[in-house]
Amino acid sequence: MSTPVPHAQIRVLLLENIHRSAVEMFAELGVHVETVTGALKEDELIARLEGVHILGIRSKTRVTEKVLAAASDLIAVGAFCIGTNQIDLDAAQKRGVPVYNAPFSNTRSVAEMIIGWTVFLARQLGDRSREVHDGQWRKVATGCYELRGKTLGIVGYGHIGSQVGVLAEAMGMRVLSYDIRSTMAIGNARPLPSLEALLEAADFVTLHVPETPATKNMIGAPELARMKKGSYLMNASRGTVVDIPALAHAVKSGHLAGAAIDVFPEEPETNSDGFKTELRGLANVILTPHIGGSTMEAQEAIGREVATALSKYLDGGSTVGSVNYPPVELPRATRTTRVLNIHKNVPGVLRDVNRIVSDANANIRAQILATDADVGYLLMDFDESVSPTVADQIGALPTSIRTRIL
Secondary structure (H helix, E strand, C coil): CCCCCCHHHHHHEEECCCCCHHHHHHHHCEEEECCCCCCHHHHHHHHHHHCCCCEEECCCCCCCCHHHHHHCCCCEEEEEECCCCCCCHHHHHHHCEEECCCCCCCCCHHHHHHHHHHHHHHCCHHHHHHHHHHCCCEEECCCCCCCCCEEEECCCCCCHHHHHHHHHHHCCCCEEEECCCCCCCCCEEEEEHHHHHHHHHHEEEEEECCCCCCCCCCCEEEEHHHHCCCCCEEEEEHHHHHHHHHHHHHHCCEEEEEECCCCCCCCCCCCCCCCCCCCCCCEEECCCCCCCCCCEEEEEHHHHHHHHHHHHHHHHHCCCCCCCCCCCCCCCCCCEEEEEEEECCCHHHHHHHHHCCCCCCCEEEEEEEEECEEEEEEEEECCCCCHHHHHHHHHHHEEEEEECCC
């Protein structure tokens, strides 16, 4: 690419009712923004991506290898949510498309929902509310408890899990945690050495883990059997983490006193599609449609967080916040030309790039390279007088995946 693409020619496509805060940030940059209220199926998405440089989605749109192969103009994808399992991250990386998400902005919203769930489950409020709506008056105390003095077990003590612990302690609960990483406990939370130890000790178990091969069905029949009789399970992380039929059996048998589930192994693509699960109709089971981060505050913050990361990539090549590229950020100097090069991580690439630069008598003002197992990510600032053919020659190297002048 011999010249940078002017902002006025940059096209951004935002799907799934992404908050206006993102639209406004992109508009301030002077780029062209298109919005779609819902998700798009694969073929529809491919058709809409012609000429689009930046795609923004939430959890329902699937960005597959086929989509990425067809989207030749696409330079970045923003997931305006925490999860990125709806995107083929490997295919995106191999095609030079960084993917960004929002790991922080909905933390409080999810944490508050978990605390609300604990109250609802402990008091069977979901069932009582449904009964009164149906004209029944069942004023009962049996099986209903205060949270004070109960034990909350948090599986995955990251941004959300640690916030849940803070709120739970304010309610007078005892907090235990388990994580595969070493984490610093906040407040009086106490880490346990194993998942099994946590399941056996907790009155409430809440899951806050990513979707990985290690977490698939990590809560199945054996794990549910380890939980205390009369305890409760809550999952607002990923739908594949819990074996739903096993959970339904644990509730029906009376081993668990209740459950709350916000995410499912298979979820409808649109709000108008029907939904079935073995958990429907069970006593003291709260089912919600993947709304853990669905508050106005969270969506506004997510819009700003992801749009900011995408804007920094567009103008400066920053991959800080990308989930499929090494984090690289280089302060922009005045009177320089910046070249971005994504390449296969094989020996000799930097040698070949520097040879091109040397042959052109171009002066490098700054250079930074980061790699992972498969790709290298290179930013270079040249004196403003550098010839555009330098970028063309770098982009023509057989190892190059994508080269841009920023």
